[in-house]
Amino acid sequence: MTTRPRPILDAVNAAYWEAAREHRFVLIRCDACGKYVHPPRPACPRCQSESLVPTEVSGNGTVYSFGVMHRGGNPGFDEKVPFAVVVVELDEEERLLTVGNMPDCPVDDIEIGMRVTVTFEDLDDEITLPQWTRAS
Ligand code: ZN
Secondary structure: OOOOOOOOOOOOOHHHHHHHHOOOOEEEEEOOOOOEEOOOOOOOOOOOOOOEEEEEOOOEEEEEEEEEEOOOOOOOOOOOOOEEEEEEEEOOOOOOEEEEEOOOOOHHHOOOOOEEEEEEEEOOOOOEEEEEEEOO
16 A cells, blocks of 8 residues: 655744644745745745745735646545645735645535635645645
8 A cells, every 4th residue: 555645844944834734834034135035946946045034924815726637646645536736826926836736625616716725735744735725
């Protein structure tokens, strides 16, 4: 039996995953140019600064794009089809994108431009996934 793939925490992404475990949404922000760096990287792709600071963000955004998966069966996953993979543009910055699911929203209700907010799915005691839900 294959187990679900897990993120491997390292010096670059640990702040993101450790905050998620505490149900806080934290991204890395460049201290030199002020832009967010997501997914986490060792240096800012815009100005090459390595002065990156974990920064708690609002967790509010808009569905930028999405796809609906009608087939599961990926090794280690127990997908309930259909399910959506959403790309969310966060309020903090234009084109600051992140990817997740909307597990509590029927796929037919998801629309580009829909307002969403972060929620957290605890996989176990160590890993929590930031996910998305319709903003209230
Ligand atoms: Zn920068």
